[in-house]
Amino acid sequence: MTALTGPAASAASDGSLRHLLDRAMLVEQRVRRAVHARQLTDPAPDDAFRGLYLSDETIHRLLDAGPRMFAVTAPDSTDAGLLAEAESRADAAEAASRPTRLRALAHDFRLSPLDVEILLIALLPDLDDRFEQFYGYLNDDVTRRRPTTGLALGLCGLSPADAAARNRLSPQAPLRAGGLLLVEEPDRPFLARALRVPDRVTAHLLGDDTADPRIVELLVPRQGAPAVEAGAGTGVGTGAGPGVAPGADLGVGDPAPLARALATGVSLAYLREEQGGAGSALAAAAVARAGHGVLAVDLDRVARDVNPAEAIRILTREARLTSSGLVCAPLDALTREPDRIDVVRAVTDVPVPTVLVGRVPWDAAWSARPPLLLHAPRVEPTSRAALWTTAYPEPVPPDLDVTHVLSPFLLTPDQIARAARAAAQTATLDGDALRPHHIRAGARSQNAAGLDRLARRTEPAVTWRDLVLPPDTHAQLRELAARARHRDRVLGEWGMRPGGGRGRGVTALFAGDSGTGKTMSAEVIAADLGLDLYTVDLATVIDKYVGEMEKNLERIFSEAAGINGVLLFDEADAIFGKRSEVRDAHDRYANVESAYLLQRMETFDGLAVLATNLRANLDDAFTRRLDLVIDFPLPDTAQRRALWDRCLAPILPGTTDLDLDFCAESFELSGGNIRSVAVTAAYLSADSGSPVTMANLIHAIQREYQKLGRLTLASEFGPYVSLLV
Structure with missing residues (x-):
């Protein structure tokens, strides 16, 4: 291609770029022939104002010519030879393991040969600015410097009246549906609409895999890597997890079964996880092992996007350009609001391997195709320590038991990596070697802020030495801390609470007169575990309207599932009262509230403390569901x-x-x-x-x-x- 010389010519040694330039050169030959043919029939070739007005002579010539049902230029006999030569060089490049991006694009987006020709015609002004002037001349309008649909069809040797050819430029056709070609100026007649190739597609064909700026903020960067990095094949993607090679086994579960399913044609999967689950890391590892790059998408940001449907279309194009799969989490962000369900359907309908991760049950109405439903395991304590140590930038002191320190925290692999970096920064700020309180502070920094709006957060400032309690009460508090620390081993690894959909939560009742140390003991437990204390504000819970209290409590429990902390219900008898005989509607709804709480407490995964001065007012059914009931007597x-x-x-x-x-x-x-x-x-x-x-x-x-x-x-x-x- 004569227009691309100098640096472009030297870059053409790359097989992919050389193939693109060879094909562009064929289009240039057609443009040259079209310009030459136009000049032969031009009645006023020296008119300095051509394209700015229509003279009487031009109008009469157009009337005499009749309808233009012919091509601008017909294929030349040399075109076939040049095309064969270009494809032969591309074959040689691919045989030498230098894949050509134009061919990969045509394959991945299912483009026909005509689609490729139209794409190249629209691409030329972005490769060589001379073609802006050529197209302005052929459009007979110097202000219209992009090819029109009519001009593109004519340069391909097709009649503008060819219905099948026109259909290749419809919104449902591969070029436009895939986001490779934009047809602008929709108010103009079909043949006069301008064609443009998005900048991201042009950059990809030229060898640049930088993500589209429109979606960069929607992608989740992994530790040690940008949001998008070189991945499998010609694709891009993130690794399997923070600082983890794809498929590495550091307690995030075995990605092999899911990878096998994705490699054999399964295109949609849903990993349901609990707090501290490894769903995203497992999904990324499986997608990478299946031979794809990985685009990790933050659905929280997608839900807040001004145009989520457009964002999903661009994310899909990015995945197809780079032979990547999508790992989208958390699905909960799109299911909280009814007006976002259409976005869920859009995510599940993309033509690339997609793995969704979330905590909500799957709804069959979300997708026309059934997903593969899987459960994502929780990252167990020993695995947390391994992931944390891998992410920590310095050697960990040998006397520091990271497993023990992290045991009360439920963290995802990404959160563990961020917690390790936060701990390193805190240790540097203190000018000290890494200590347990640095690790705990880093882990607490990963807490979501939603619960702060519903409960009062307290950073514990008291220890066991500050408690003055009877020996038995003190011993029971130690047991409560041990339960919270070892619940993953006892309830998870050993399976000591099977069936019933019950969580791994630990719940205790502190009962005693006012001022006997109940709240302070909850703070000491939180301090011993390295957690924050969240005291539920009854003003945010109690509501005079039927059903509102359950909604408020559900919000509290849902937000608490996203944090590592101790949840304290002070004056718990106000909301955990006894059920009574139903005499009127008030009794009935009061019993409904208590029944809801009984069910919700069983599925809670965190550490909850109920404090009351009136133990006798609590429903006996709550007592059975409590792990410990600790009495706080008046001091002797x-x-x-x-x-x-x-x-x-x-x-x-x-x-x-x-x-x-x-x-x-x-x-x-x-x-x-x-x-x-x-x-x-x-x-x-x-x-x-x-x-x-x-x-x-x-x-x-x-x-x-x-x-x-x-x-x-x-x-x-x-x-x-x-x-x-």
Whole structure:
């Protein structure tokens, strides 16, 4: 092709580009013949304003010519020879393992020889800007510098009245349905509409596999790789997982069965996963093993796209251009809203291998073709550690048990990789070697933010040393932490809770009077596991309208499934109350709420703590579904003495006259009341500008009694009765 010289000529040594240029040169010969033929019949070849107006002479010539039912140019006898020579060179390049992209494009998009010719005609202005002027001349309009449908058919030697030829440019034909050709200016007559090849298609034919900018934000980048990288064949894709070679076995499950199905013609599969599931990694590994590149699509971003249908069309074209399969997750993002179901159908109808990943049950109405339904395994603790260590950029200290630290966290392979990078950044910020709290902080950083709108998040700041409880209560709390840490082994690997669709959740009831340490104990459990504490706000749950409370609770449980945390239902008797005999509609709907909660608690996969002051008000059916019921009694004298020391510790220095033994023996207060007294005494001390005195303490106890509505008896205050206000 004479127009492509210099750098383009040197690049033509590549078999794919050489084949494209050879075929473009054939089109150039036809354009040259068409221009020459036009010049021979041009009545005013020297007209400087050609294409800008129509003279009377031109109008009469057009009228005399009659309808144009002939081709612009007919195939020349030399065309067949040049075509055979070009295809022979392409055969030699492919024999030398240098595949040609134009041939692959024609095969993958099922293009006919005529389709290829039309594509090349529309492509020429993007390869050589001279053709803008040629086409402007042939269109008899210098402002129309792209080939029209009529001109393209004429250059192919076809009549514009040929119905079969015109059909190759219809919206359902491969060129347009595949997104390879745009027919613009729809308001013009069919033969006058301009043809254009999208920039992404041109770039692909020239050897560039950079993803279309329109969809880059919709793709999920993998660790150590961009969102799109070289994949199988001429395709592109991400690897099987974060830092994992395609098909590698690091606990994400065996991709071989799914890969075998994809390789033998299965084009749609759905992997249903639980929290911490390896669905996306397993799907990517299977698609790669089946010989395709991988495009990992974030359906959350697709759902928020201004034009999701167009985004899916471009994603599909990208996959077909690069011989890739689509791994789309999470499907839940498209099923939450009824107006997005058409997008689900569009995703399931793409002509490329597609694996969907999500947590929702499959609905047969989502697709005209039945998918292969599979279950994606959860990443078990030992596998989490292996994936985390692989993703961590530095050697892990030998004394650090990553398996133990990560055991309470349910994370996907992608989340594990991001958590490892976050831990590395935190350790660098601290200027310290990697420690367990760095790993936990990195894992917590992967929590979704949705639950923050429905519950109050607390980053734990207390430890086991801060608890003052009876030995048995303390031991039960340790057991609860152990259950949360080892639930994957006991309930998953050992299968100790089979059947019934029950989850791997751990649920406990903390029962006791106000101020006995229930909320603080939940915070200690969260701190021991390295999790955040989420306290459910009853204001976001209770609703006077029938059915709304169940919806609110479902939102909480659904959001909690996406985080690693301890879910605390304070004042749980308000929503987990007893079912009663049905006397009216109110009783009936109250029982429905309790029945819903009974079912939902069984399928919950997280760690939930119910705290109540009124254990007797809870339905007995809840008790059976609880893993532990822990009673929090009022502290005895020894425990109260320890609580006085613990609560007053920040202000004790400089204080010498406090009789804490007397306070512990004489005043039967809970831990919460003692802390409140200590805070009041601290305020009194700050106001007087002196250390805390026994007078401050007696005054604070008196105020606490008044808050509790208890009588201030002189006998209780003994020798300090004179200090009463």
